[in-house]
Amino acid sequence: MTKTIALLGSTGSIGRQTLQVARELGLRVAALTANTQIDLMEQQAREFCPELVVMMDGGAAKELRGRLSDLPIRVMAGAEGLMEAAQLPQADTVVTAVVGSVGLRPTLAAIEKKKRIALANKETLVCAGELVMAAAERCGAEIVPVDSEHSAIFQSLQGCRDRGEVHRLILTCSGGPFFGMSYEELEHMKPENALKHPNWSMGAKITIDSATLMNKGLEIIEAMRLYHLPVSKVDAVIHRQSIVHSLVEYRDGAMIAQLGTPDMKLPIRYAFTWPYRAETPDRRLNLLTCGDLTFHAPDMEAFRCLKIARECAEVGGTSCAIMNAANEEAVLAFLRREIGFNDIHRRVEDALSAVEVKYQPCLEDILEADSLARMAVLNR
Ligand code: MG
DSSP states (O other): OOOEEEEESOSSHHHHHHHHHHHHHTOEEEEEEESSOHHHHHHHHHHHOOSEEEESSHHHHHHHHHHTTTSSOEEEEHHHHHHHHHHOTTOSEEEEOOOSGGGHHHHHHHHHTTOEEEEOOHHHHHHHHHHHHHHHHHHTOOEEEOSHHHHHHHHHTTTOOOGGGEEEEEEEEOOOTTTTOOHHHHTTOOHHHHTOOSSOOOOHHHHHHHHHTHHHHHHHHHHHHHHTOOGGGEEEEEOTTOOEEEEEEETTSOEEEEEOOSOTHHHHHHHHHTTSOOOOOSOOOOTTTSOOOOOBOOOTTTOHHHHHHHHHHHHOTTHHHHHHHHHHHHHHHHHTTSSOTTHHHHHHHHHHHHSOOOSSOOHHHHHHHHHHHHHHHHTO
């Protein structure tokens, strides 16, 4: 059970919900990190009195240091601060709720310190899943997923004594705001159309990833790495209601699923209390009023990102890191209105043909693939 957390990414959607759970469970907070949101960070720091606060932005760190000068809180800036937060001896659990591949190094550092990793940063496993899982095994660090689908699978695997009994994993997918649209219709979609997600409230990057279905592609790779399965054993189905959070199908045909309201606080809470469960103060799922549960096959011709992700999963090596970094940059360009919706997958495909894939990569190969892919998108 978790007692003290270091929370990387405390002002984002997962970060704020993590602090709600921390309040509810009475957890101590040793470190908080954020990019630029200084007002919210000041408020969080005053409430939780961590020993360390990190702002990725140097100017924001300087200003916050002044504002918090009445408290015994260290304020650090940038990547160095993030690494320090990930390794603080006071914390037994590190919550990685930062967005993007910037989460990779601090996650590895926390693993080396044998922390429990409450993993909410899927890009880390997509880029460097094999390295991260091998490090966790070597160091004896527990990785408990916070992503709702992977938490559902993790919960459905409790009691499974032999991974060989797993026939396949089935990730559910809300389908996003553009479910049912053709490729041609998608061409005209703008950021404001994509930012209206039907079921979950999330940050901008993941909301766009949900609209392109790249989010599900990233999650398929995340699931492969977490559970050591080939892509052929990981499927995705569209489930518009977001009630069934994912399933494990066993070799005897049994399907074990986790159901619940679409609320990230359940997987966050479970990451802290596992292998136990705590009482929820939140609304419970009512089967009598939740309506029909429906399932559809995803349209991989319209939503090309999902197809690309499956192909990269098959290829392996640095291809997933290239895809992920190119997607991060393409999503930012879409949010800045520089490119259209379908250009996101085109930019990712361009990067995949521009950057050479390396097999059995080390950390440096992965970081290099990441930066080459970003350059391929930006210098186009
Ligand atoms: Mg998810």
